[in-house]
Each structure stands twice: as structure tokens, then as C-alpha cells.
Amino acid sequence: MSDTSKKEPCCNTKPQSKTDESLSVQSKPIKLVPIDTLKKQPAGSCCASSSCSETQVPSATHNAENGAKGSCCASDTPCTATKTAQQHQGENEEAISLHEYRIQGMDCPACALTIEKSLVKMSGVKTIQVNYSTAKMQVAAGGDISPALIKKQVEKLGFKAESLDHNEKSQTFIIDGMDCGACAVTLEKHMKNVPTVEEVRVNFSTGKMHITHDLGVEAITKEVSNAGFEAALSTGRKNEVSVSKKGASTTTVSGILLALGFFGSFNGVSPALITVLYAASILVGGYKPARSAYYAVKSGSLDMNVLMMAAAIGAALIGEWFEGATVVWLFALGAALQNKSIERTRESIRGLMNLAPQEAWVKAGQNLSRKPVEAIQIGDTIVIKPGEKIPLDGEITAGSSTVNQAPITGESLPVDKQIKDIVYAGTVNENGSLEVKVTKLVKDTAIARIIHLVEEAQEQKAPTEAFIDRFAKIYTPIVFVLAIFVMVMPPLLGWGPWSEWLYKGLELLVVACPCALVISTPVAIVSAIGNAAKNGILIKGGTFLETAGAINVIAFDKTGTLTEGKPKVSGLYTVNGTEAELLAVARTIEEHSQHPIASAIVTSASERGISALGGEDFTAIAGKGAKATIDGSDHFAGNPKLFQELNVSLGEMESRIQSLQEEGNTLVIVGTRSTIFGIIAVSDTIRTATAKALKDMKSVGVEQIVMLTGDNAGTAKKISDEAGVDRFFAELMPEDKVQAVKQLQNEGKIVAMVGDGINDAPALATADLGIAMGGAGTDTAMETADIVLMADNLEKLPHTVKLSRKALSVIKQNIWFSLLTKLAALILIFTGDLTLWLAVLSDTGAALLVILNSMRLLRLKS
Numbered sequence: 001m002s003d004t005s006k007k008e009p010c011c012n013t014k015p016q017s018k019t020d021e022s023l024s025v026q027s028k029p030i031k032l033v034p035i036d037t038l039k040k041q042p043a044g045s046c047c048a049s050s051s052c053s054e055t056q057v058p059s060a061t062h063n064a065e066n067g068a069k070g071s072c073c074a075s076d077t078p079c080t081a082t083k084t085a086q087q088h089q090g091e092n093e094e095a096i097s098l099h100e101y102r103i104q105g106m107d108c109p110a111c112a113l114t115i116e117k118s119l120v121k122m123s124g125v126k127t128i129q130v131n132y133s134t135a136k137m138q139v140a141a142g143g144d145i146s147p148a149l150i151k152k153q154v155e156k157l158g159f160k161a162e163s164l165d166h167n168e169k170s171q172t173f174i175i176d177g178m179d180c181g182a183c184a185v186t187l188e189k190h191m192k193n194v195p196t197v198e199e200v201r202v203n204f205s206t207g208k209m210h211i212t213h214d215l216g217v218e219a220i221t222k223e224v225s226n227a228g229f230e231a232a233l234s235t236g237r238k239n240e241v242s243v244s245k246k247g248a249s250t251t252t253v254s255g256i257l258l259a260l261g262f263f264g265s266f267n268g269v270s271p272a273l274i275t276v277l278y279a280a281s282i283l284v285g286g287y288k289p290a291r292s293a294y295y296a297v298k299s300g301s302l303d304m305n306v307l308m309m310a311a312a313i314g315a316a317l318i319g320e321w322f323e324g325a326t327v328v329w330l331f332a333l334g335a336a337l338q339n340k341s342i343e344r345t346r347e348s349i350r351g352l353m354n355l356a357p358q359e360a361w362v363k364a365g366q367n368l369s370r371k372p373v374e375a376i377q378i379g380d381t382i383v384i385k386p387g388e389k390i391p392l393d394g395e396i397t398a399g400s401s402t403v404n405q406a407p408i409t410g411e412s413l414p415v416d417k418q419i420k421d422i423v424y425a426g427t428v429n430e431n432g433s434l435e436v437k438v439t440k441l442v443k444d445t446a447i448a449r450i451i452h453l454v455e456e457a458q459e460q461k462a463p464t465e466a467f468i469d470r471f472a473k474i475y476t477p478i479v480f481v482l483a484i485f486v487m488v489m490p491p492l493l494g495w496g497p498w499s500e501w502l503y504k505g506l507e508l509l510v511v512a513c514p515c516a517l518v519i520s521t522p523v524a525i526v527s528a529i530g531n532a533a534k535n536g537i538l539i540k541g542g543t544f545l546e547t548a549g550a551i552n553v554i555a556f557d558k559t560g561t562l563t564e565g566k567p568k569v570s571g572l573y574t575v576n577g578t579e580a581e582l583l584a585v586a587r588t589i590e591e592h593s594q595h596p597i598a599s600a601i602v603t604s605a606s607e608r609g610i611s612a613l614g615g616e617d618f619t620a621i622a623g624k625g626a627k628a629t630i631d632g633s634d635h636f637a638g639n640p641k642l643f644q645e646l647n648v649s650l651g652e653m654e655s656r657i658q659s660l661q662e663e664g665n666t667l668v669i670v671g672t673r674s675t676i677f678g679i680i681a682v683s684d685t686i687r688t689a690t691a692k693a694l695k696d697m698k699s700v701g702v703e704q705i706v707m708l709t710g711d712n713a714g715t716a717k718k719i720s721d722e723a724g725v726d727r728f729f730a731e732l733m734p735e736d737k738v739q740a741v742k743q744l745q746n747e748g749k750i751v752a753m754v755g756d757g758i759n760d761a762p763a764l765a766t767a768d769l770g771i772a773m774g775g776a777g778t779d780t781a782m783e784t785a786d787i788v789l790m791a792d793n794l795e796k797l798p799h800t801v802k803l804s805r806k807a808l809s810v811i812k813q814n815i816w817f818s819l820l821t822k823l824a825a826l827i828l829i830f831t832g833d834l835t836l837w838l839a840v841l842s843d844t845g846a847a848l849l850v851i852l853n854s855m856r857l858l859r860l861k862s
Contacts, residue, residue, distance in 0.1 A: 096126055097140070097142075098138060099139045099150060100138050101150070101161040102161070102162040102164055103136065103160070104162070106135060112131070113130075115130045115159065116130050119154070122150070124142040124145030125139060137154075137161070148198055151199075162199075162201075171212075171213070172209070172210050172211075173220065173224070173231040174231065174232050174234050175224065176229065177228065177229040178202075178207065182296075182302075182303030182476075186299055186303050187229055188201065189300065190226075190295050191211065194223050197212070206455060207342075207343070217233050221233075227292065228291045228292025228293075228294075250285060250287070251285060251329070251333050253284050254325075254328065254332060257277050274321075278322055279316070279325075282328050285331075286309060286312060289305040289335075304513040304843075307513045310506075311324075311327055311836060315836055323835065326840070331840055331844060333844070334843075337844075342519075342851055344858070356373070356425040357373070357388070358372060358373055359372055360376060360391035361382060361384070362380055368383060374442055376442070378438055378440065380438045381397065381436065382435075382436050383434070384433070384434045386401070388429055389426060392438050392442060393422070393425050393438070393444075394423060395436065395437050396419050396422075396434055396437075397436065400417060401417055401433075401434055402430045403423055405791075407428075407447075408536060424447065426446075454530070462521060464521050464546065465521040465522055468518060468520065468521055471517075472518050476513070476514060479508065479511070480512055486505040504829055507825075511822060511826055511839055514818075515844075515847045516814075516817070516843065519850060520818050524814060524857060525545060528545055528857045529545065531857055531860055532799075535796060536790040536796055537788070537790070539786075539804075540786055541786075545804050546807075546808060547752075547769045547786070548787060549807060551768065552704065553751045553752070554702055554751075554754060554797075555706040555707070555740070555752070556706070556707050556708065556753075557709070557755040557756065557760050557763075559684060561773060563684040564685050566685075567682045568685050569600055569601060570685075571665070571679075571680075571681035572679075575653060575679075576676065582678040583604065584612065584613055586601050586605070586637050586670045587602055587605040587606075587610060588630055589615070589628045590626060600682050601668065601682070613631075621638060621642060625637050635670070635671070636670070636672065637669070637670045637680075638668065639668070639669070640657055640669060648672075649676075650676060664683055664716070664718035664719065667682075668682060687794065693793075694794075696798035697798050699798070700805065704749070705724070706726065706740075707719065707725045707729070708732055708737045709732060710730075712730060713731065715730075716730035735762065737760065737763040741763050745768070750769075751768050752770075753767035754771045754772075755771075769786050771786065771787045772789070773789045773792055803857070806860055813853060817846065817849065821843075821846040
């Protein structure tokens with residue numbers, strides 16, 4: 001296949017989670033060498049042995065294989081990621097701490113190298129590893145250098161570093177009372193001004209604040225309260241709920257006071273008393289937003305609380321007490337309803353925390369004891385009774401059962417489990433008692449990794465969301481200034497009374513709040529990612545959700561993706577003797593081989609109840625087959641080339657051999673030095689769900705399905721016809737798959753690549769979207785791909801595309817609805833048909849409808 005792609009520039013702005021092993025800064029993790037070990041090495045060397053590949057990150061010219069003892073590299077280029085023993089001489093021996101960061105802003109591997117070269121020069125830095133593929137950095141540093149100093153140095157280079165260290169200073173809080181993204185900005189700015197707070201990140205979509213600090217939990221919750229919100233420390237455990245229930249009561253009291261004043265105005269009640277009732281309604285309902293508005297202004301933010309309180313106070317100043325009270329009450333009511341609605345989207349991930357039990361039965365000898373999962377160590381044996389949820393990942397050591405893996409993989413049918421099979425935390429043991437040897441701690445289980453990755457995904461901004469945030473930052477101040485202009489200029493020019501234009505300006509202030517627009521995208525993304533996670537699909541960010549909704553071509557690796565990846569006997573063709581005799585001889589020869597084709601033949605014979613014959617002198621013939629002595633004569637099982645070299649005539653079988661090979665079969669001929677017994681055809685079989693999955697892909701709007709394979713054209717055509725593939729590329733090496741993907745992109749297609757996440761890493765990285773299968777059992781797949789299908793089948797792929805397309809549709813609906821609502825309100829202001837309370841209702845109502853529309857994604861069925 002010819003390469004029709006154009007040469008790409010070095011700096012590729014594709015998302016950083018892509019993995020291209022050919023471009024990786026280093027191919028294997030570094031070994032962090034203690035300082036005292038380095039001091040024992042001779043001056044001028046960086047490794048104890050002749051190879052530096054395990055103690056440093058190679059520079060661009062580094063060649064570990066040629067490195068001579070006494071020098072870091074064969075070339076004169078110094079090591080970039082570790083210091084030599086000579087450099088370390090004179091430094092005090094000290095404890096070394098390992099710090100981990102997520103790096104944002106790297107466009108290509110050269111950026112990773114830039115960071116390494118800069119940071120390794122810092123005093124106190126011992127070793128450093130920057131991995132462009134995973135966008136992560138590990139730094140081993142002495143006690144005299146702080147994580148904050150490392151972060152500051154990275155930011156000086158033009159990148160952003162986010163600490164991933166999990167220590168006592170880093171905590172996560174659930175925040176209640178945030179009505180939109182502007183509230184998150186206000187809280188973030190406020191907390192950054194608190195002394196001893198090193199780092200803070202507030203996310204409106206998930207309702208969480210991640211903070212690194214030296215204060216107590218009570219001090220943090222008090223500071224959050226000062227900013228107008230409520231906070232509670234997140235435990236990461238089940239039944240974690242929202243913290244504040246006060247909003248409903250104050251809204252109710254405010255509403256009662258408003259109603260008393262309104263009805264009192266029709267019953268001869270003193271105007272002064274009515275004014276007092278309206279004022280009390282404003283004070284009760286407006287206390288919380290007023291406090292939030294104060295801290296927003298103090299932090300330099302113009303959020304919805306500022307705009308609403310300005311409108312309420314302005315209404316009171318011009319004597320419109322009823323309008324002011326109505327504004328406050330409607331705003332408080334809308335905020336309460338929004339919080340209640342969006343909390344349901346946040347619970348889509350909290351529900352995953354309920355999957356795994358918090359305690360387990362631990363077996364010690366013949367005794368069983370109940371222990372918290374946090375107290376259970378790797379190697380412990382736990383007992384799971386029928387009907388119980390499995391608490392930790394592990395390997396079955398005794399018993400057999402069927403296990404419902406739907407919570408992890410989304411598989412609809414239970415899976416049979418035997419001794420040595422792997423089970424996952426959060427799955428359900430349906431029948432039969434199991435003894436399981438724990439293989440992963442609670443924090444490292446598959447469900448824990450899923451929860452962590454999904455929460456990270458929900459906190460990443462999609463391109464649409466980032467654009468809207470930038471738009472809102474410009475839109476709000478402009479409309480705020482315009483509102484002041486409307487209040488002041490027309491009266492000064494004599495175009496009307498002050499009260500009229502002040503009222504219009506207040507309406508414009510309310511309309512200026514872009515709440516519905518700002519939340520139009522993040523709530524939809526949170527809902528879609530939550531739905532996907534519950535269906536065994538891990539979408540690692542809004543960017544990839546949007547890309548999945550736009551793809552029009554999907555390329556599949558063949559072996560292990562479209563097919564089972566396990567050869568099976570597809571046909572028996574005898575020349576002399578019966579099929580049973582043919583298989584008996586073949587099993588005798590192949591039983592001692594570990595080759596997949598040999599295993600397929602042995603399995604087929606075993607299934608038919610055919611035993612091996614007495615054989616001896618078993619010999620493997622490299623690349624051709626195998627030999628054994630049976631009844632004193634040599635018998636062979638191998639490819640046609642083997643028998644051609646033995647000068648054994650294939651006779652009339654030659655035409656059959658050619659046609660079988662053209663149909664995509666691998667052939668094993670069985671015979672002696674003079675006689676052919678027959679031919680065994682072996683082929684890889686299509687997965688049972690493949691044809692239906694590909695058909696469903698077409699029904700959800702994918703234009704073209706492509707297969708990439710290293711097999712010959714005959715095999716590729718056979719598989720593509722059976723599976724319903726539109727187009728295939730055959731006889732490809734791994735690097736050729738990359739070129740095939742590029743060719744599809746050059747044809748103007750948005751391409752998704754589906755593979756196992758390991759062997760197909762370069763092609764997955766090149767495609768616009770990388771999708772890996774079988775993530776539940778493969779850490780690499782979960783780390784490298786943009787989307788991970790937790791089950792090892794394609795059944796959930798159509799739902800992934802369907803969900804992504806639906807999410808894009810919902811986002812567009814939300815944006816257009818928000819913009820049209822604002823436009824209609826602006827027009828009605830200047831025609832004089834909009835009242836202040838209607839302006840509030842249009843704003844809060846639009847936001848609520850946007851949330852409810854987004855929540856439909858939670859209920860989308862696969």
C-alpha cells in the first residue's frame with residue numbers, strides 16, 4: 001500500500017492521552033536510584049552497569065546499548081534526566097520524595113525533553129521522568145525542594161503542572177450551592193487568597209473542590225461558607241450526599257412573605273406594612289446570594305449573584321419593592337431547583353461507589369472474619385458467598401460460579417468463572433461459593449480506577465465548553481457596561497424619565513447572566529459520561545465524547561478485535577484414511593507444540609474424543625511444521641512447503657490447497673515421506689457479536705467500516721465479507737496501519753481506530769479517536785486509549801457512537817435555546833413588554849430546562 005499522506009509537523013496538537021510508542025520520550029519507566037547508591041559509582045558515570053537505560057531518560061542522541069562503563073552514553077551527550085555521581089558529590093545524604101504531576105500544554109515529545117532538561121538542573125532534583133504519551137511527570141527530589149517550586153519552574157517554561165500527589169495536605173470537598181460555572185470561578189479565586197492554600201481547583205460539573213492546604217477541615221469549610229457555599233469532606237465512600245438543605249427553607253420563608261405582601265395589597269393593608277413584608281422577603285431570600293455576590297466582587301468576578309442582587313437592590317431603590325422581592329424569590333427558587341436537578345447528574349458517578357461492598361469475609365486457616373476492605377492486603381484470601389458482591393479484584397483459588405460483570409463491563413449475560421479466573425470488585429457472585437486470592441488493594445481495583453478516570457474525564461473541558469466559557473467572560477462584562485449605559489445615557493439625553501430607563505437597565509442586568517449558556521455543555525457531558533460508565537464504556541473526557549459523535553469512519557484491527565484471535569479447525573480433507581485417523585496422527589505430532597495452530601488441532605481432536613497414538617522422537621521443524629515417529633516411521637504435519645522439500649507429490653490436492661488458501665485458511669498437511677493422509681484447514685473465526693455490531697454501527701450513522709490486517713488478501717476478503725466490512729487493507733505491518741489511518745484522514749474522514757490498546761498503539765495514536773477493547777483486564781488499555789470498552793467485545797461500540805451523537809445534539813439544542821431565549825428577552829426589554837420578574841423567570845427557567853434536557857442522556861438505553 002502506498003503512502004499518500006503528507007508529512008506532519010513535529011508539534012501535533014492532538015490530545016495528550018494519545019500513545020505513540022515510536023514517539024515516546026522513553027520506552028520504559030525509570031528506576032529511581034537512591035542518592036547513596038549513586039555516590040558509590042565512579043566519577044563520570046551515571047549507571048552502575050554498562051547500560052543506562054534503567055536509570056535515566058534517554059536524550060535525543062542517547063544510545064543505551066552502546067553506553068560504556070564509566071560514561072553515560074556512547075556519544076558525548078550528557079544524560080538529561082539523571083545526574084552523575086560526580087554531580088552528586090558534596091550533596092548531603094537525605095530522604096528522597098517522589099512527586100507526580102499532570103502536565104498540560106505539551107504538543108510533542110520535544111516539549112517533554114525541554115521540561116526534563118530544565119528541571120534536572122534544579123538543586124535537589126535527583127531523577128525526572130516526563131512521559132509525553134500519558135502527560136505525566138515523576139520527579140524524585142530531596143527534602144530541600146518543595147513540590148510548589150517544581151510546579152513553578154514548569155509553569156515558567158510555558159506549561160501547566162497539576163500535582164497528583166495524594167498526601168494529607170491534598171483533599172477533596174463536595175461543594176453545595178454552586179448555580180453555574182461562574183460560582184466555581186468565584187470560589188476558586190476566594191480560596192486561592194487564603195494563606196497556606198497551595199493549590200485549589202473547583203469544578204462545577206462534578207460539584208467538587210480539590211485543594212492542597214495546611215489548614216484543618218473545619219477551617220476550609222468555614223472559608224467556603226464565607227464565600228457563600230457549603231462544603232463537606234469527600235470520603236470517596238458510598239452514600240456520599242450533598243451537604244446543604246438550608247436553601248429550601250429560606251426560599252419557602254421568602255415566598256411566604258412575598259405572598260403575604262402581594263395578597264395584602266388587595267385587602268386594604270397599610271402600604272408601609274406591605275413594603276416591610278417585601279423588604280423582609282428580599283432579606284431572607286437574598287441573604288445567601290448577597291453574601292456570594294460580595295465575595296464574587298471581592299475576587300473580581302461578575303457572576304449571577306452579583307447581577308441578581310444588583311437588580312433587586314435597584315428595584316427597591318426606585319420603589320419597585322414587589323419586583324425586587326419577586327426577583328429574589330424566583331432566583332432562589334430557580335437555584336434550588338437547578339441544584340436538585342444537577343445533583344442527579346453528579347450521582348451518576350457516585351452510584352458507582354455503591355457497587356463494591358465496604359467489608360469482606362477474610363479466611364485465615366479455617367476461620368472467617370469480617371474486615372474493612374481497606375485493611376485487606378494483597379495475597380489475603382477472601383470468601384464470597386452466593387448472591388454477594390465481590391469486594392476486591394482477585395484470582396479464584398477454590399470454587400466455581402457464574403458472575404454478573406455488567407457493573408464493570410456492561411455485558412448482558414453472566415460469565416462462568418473457574419479456578420485461576422480473574423474476578424473484579426463490584427461484580428456479583430450469582431451462585432456457588434468462591435475463595436479468591438486478592439491481587440489488588442481497594443484503591444487499585446478496576447472499579448476504583450474507573451471512578452477515578454471518569455471523574456477526571458468529567459472535569460476536563462470539551463472544546464465547545466471552553467469556547468462558551470471564553471464567550472461568557474466577554475459577554476457578561478459587555479452587557480453589564482451596556483446596562484449602566486442604558487440606565488444613565490437616555491435620561492441625560494432627555495429621552496425619558498430616570499425611573500423608566502433604570503428599570504430597563506435592571507432588566508438588562510438580569511438578562512446579562514449567561515447561566516443557561518454556560519451550563520449547556522458541561523451538564524450534558526457529565527450525564528453522557530456517567531451513562532457510558534454504567535454501560536461499561538469509559539470515555540476519558542468531553543473532547544473525546546465530541547470526537548466520537550463526529551466520526552464517519554471506523555477502522556478495526558482484525559485479529560482479536562473482529563475475530564476471536566484463536567485459530568480453530570475449519571475443515572478436514574482426507575486423501576488416505578478417515579477423518580478420525582487424520583486427526584489422531586495430527587494430534588500425536590502436534591501435542592508437544594505450543595504453537596496456536598497446533599493447539600487448535602489438539603483442541604479439535606479432543607472435542608471429537610480422538611486420542612493421540614503412541615509416538616516418539618518429536619521434533620519441531622522451524623517455520624514449516626513438526627515430526628514424530630509413529631509405528632517406526634516418520635510422520636509429518638506441516639505446511640505445503642515442507643512436503644515439497646520432502647519431494648512428496650501432492651497430486652490432485654494442489655488445486656484444493658490453492659483454493660483453501662485463497663479463502664483465508666492456514667493449511668496443515670499430514671503424511672509420511674511417501675504418502676499424504678489429508679489436509680487440516682485452520683482459520684480464525686469471527687466473534688459472534690461482530691456482524692451485528694458492525695451492522696448497528698451503520699444504523700447509528702457511521703459511513704464506512706474499514707479492516708486493517710497483516711493477513712493476506714484472501715483471508716482479509718473472507719473476513720470482511722462475513723463481517724460486513726466496506727473496505728480492507730491487507731498485508732500490513734504495524735507501521736503500515738499508521739499509514740492506512742493517515743490515508744483515510746487525507747480522504748477527509750474523521751477516523752476512529754479500534755484495537756487492543758497495546759499492539760495497535762501507533763495506529764490508535766494516529767487516529768482522531770483511539771478505542772481499546774478489554775479494558776477491565778488491561779491496565780495499558782485503560783491508560784492509553786481515548787475510549788475504553790471494558791468488555792472484550794464490540795457490543796457496546798454502537799451505543800458509544802449513539803450516545804456521543806445524542807450528546808452533541810443535546811449540546812447544540814441547549815446552546816441555541818439559551819441564545820434564543822436571551823435574544824428574545826433583549827428584544828422585549830426595548831419594546832417595553834418584559835418585566836423584571838419575567839426576566840428572572842426567563843433566565844432561571846432557561847437554565848433549568850437546559851439541565852433537564854441534558855439529564856435525558858442519563859436514561860439513554862443501549
